[in-house]
Amino acid sequence: MLAPKTSHFPAYKQSLLNEFHEHLSKIKNLNTNTNKSNLNTRNKSTMEAETETTQKRHYWLLKTEPGEWSWEDQSTNGGKSKWDGVKNKQAQKHLKSMKLGDLCFFYHSGSKCRRVVGVVEVVKEWYEDDDGGIAVDVAEVGEMRRWVDLAEMKADERVNVGGFELFRQPRLSVVSVGKEVWERVCELGGGYVGDGRGEDGEEGGD
The missing domain is CATH 3.10.590.10 (ph1033 like domains)
Structure with a gap:
């Protein structure tokens, strides 16, 4: 009976875990950048609206x-x-x-x-x-x-x-x-x- 290759399993698991965290980090960064972009767009729209009102x-x-x-x-x-x-x-x-x-x-x-x-x-x-x-x-x-x-x-x-x-x-x-x-x-x-x-x-x- 062959012994299980336990020495390779933890490394493979760690690799999957690292890939998961890396993917999760990318998603968080994407959401953060999207939120910042949306906020900047809203702020810009608000400022443009206020400027337009003042000009009129x-x-x-x-x-x-x-x-x-x-x-x-x-x-x-x-x-x-x-x-x-x-x-x-x-x-x-x-x-x-x-x-x-x-x-x-x-x-x-x-x-x-x-x-x-x-x-x-x-x-x-x-x-x-x-x-x-x-x-x-x-x-x-x-x-x-x-x-x-x-x-x-x-x-x-x-x-x-x-x-x-x-x-x-x-x-x-x-x-x-x-x-x-x-x-x-x-x-x-x-x-x-x-x-x-x-x-x-x-x-x-x-």
């Missing part, structure tokens, strides 16, 4: 007498309001041009206070209200960290160079704001609450 976004300024509807009224109303009562045809045209996600400066007008005090976002595009007028719905984003007076904006060279419609047509209650002017006014005010910056207006960290 337009900026506006909404005037209101603080005695009729102030920033405090906006805040205490759950941050939302229907922006109506606009009679001027050019101002109505601006309302009709607003899209979801557009941002608007909330501007206190009047003889005693003319200043940008906060930022609201368009949450419902234009519609006809019960009185047959034009309206949009806006929601509070955040108060300016420092209110920006009209005189300060007029004295700023970068705001003037940007061609602010507020200066050209001061009687309009709804005016368009160029991106450069928007960014400069935000800079003058130290940004606004909800803009992704810290309390001091600096970019927030991870």
